[in-house]
Amino acid sequence: MSSIRERNQELILRAASQEFAEKGFAATKTSDIADRAGLPKPNVYYYFKSKENLYREVLESIVEPLLEAAEPFNQPGEPAEVLRAYIRAKIRISRDHACASKVFANEIMHGAPHLSPERVAQLNGQASHNIARIQGWIDQGLMAAVDPHHLMFSIWAATQTYADFDWQISTVTGKASLDDSDYEAAAETIIRLVLKGCDVREGSSAA
Structure with missing residues (x-):
């Protein structure tokens, strides 16, 4: 279970880095981060609680x-x-x-x-x-x-x-x-x- 959690967190963090780098904080949508990570949007909130925390x-x-x-x-x-x-x-x-x-x-x-x-x-x-x-x-x-x-x-x-x-x-x-x-x-x-x-x-x- 921990390996799945770590993998998902890494995927989300990498996708978020790319989205924030391209669009900035304000213009980045959580749904875009999830799509880029290939994970459901609720996973982003499950692991990081908010876009601010992820940033x-x-x-x-x-x-x-x-x-x-x-x-x-x-x-x-x-x-x-x-x-x-x-x-x-x-x-x-x-x-x-x-x-x-x-x-x-x-x-x-x-x-x-x-x-x-x-x-x-x-x-x-x-x-x-x-x-x-x-x-x-x-x-x-x-x-x-x-x-x-x-x-x-x-x-x-x-x-x-x-x-x-x-x-x-x-x-x-x-x-x-x-x-x-x-x-x-x-x-x-x-x-x-x-x-x-x-x-x-x-x-x-x-x-």
Whole structure:
């Protein structure tokens, strides 16, 4: 029974991510989510109680990967190693959680009305920690004196674009959809731009 429940919840959550990403919260109908999941509409209410709860679950499904992506900043490591790992993790999120990433980006653009204050504080706290870590490397002379806030914003924008504008990127590259080689090339390009552009010292030890 539990496996059926988990399967149905996963189907509904995936369908909801796609519907919310395409239409936004207000325009999405519960019936459309059910149709996309291939399940009766009452199942959506049975498992998630309301469209609002389901929307919050979609947001929750991306918050944890975002926090996990920042884990390199919470561990000892040199700047190049940490930034490289973070950028790769953010690209993986755009590849593996594209729809939920779009939903999250739209939520943020509207002032995060559905994210709990606890989650907002957690995400902001991690971002502040990341920025402070970058400032520490700058103070140690391990990288150029760039603005750490805007460096973080630039990394977010560069990696998020592969979720938000995947259709445009596919169209420009002449592909039906992006494949692993495209995401690998994206990660390597962004890493090179960040490390070279910020004059990050390779092989330097940092607390």
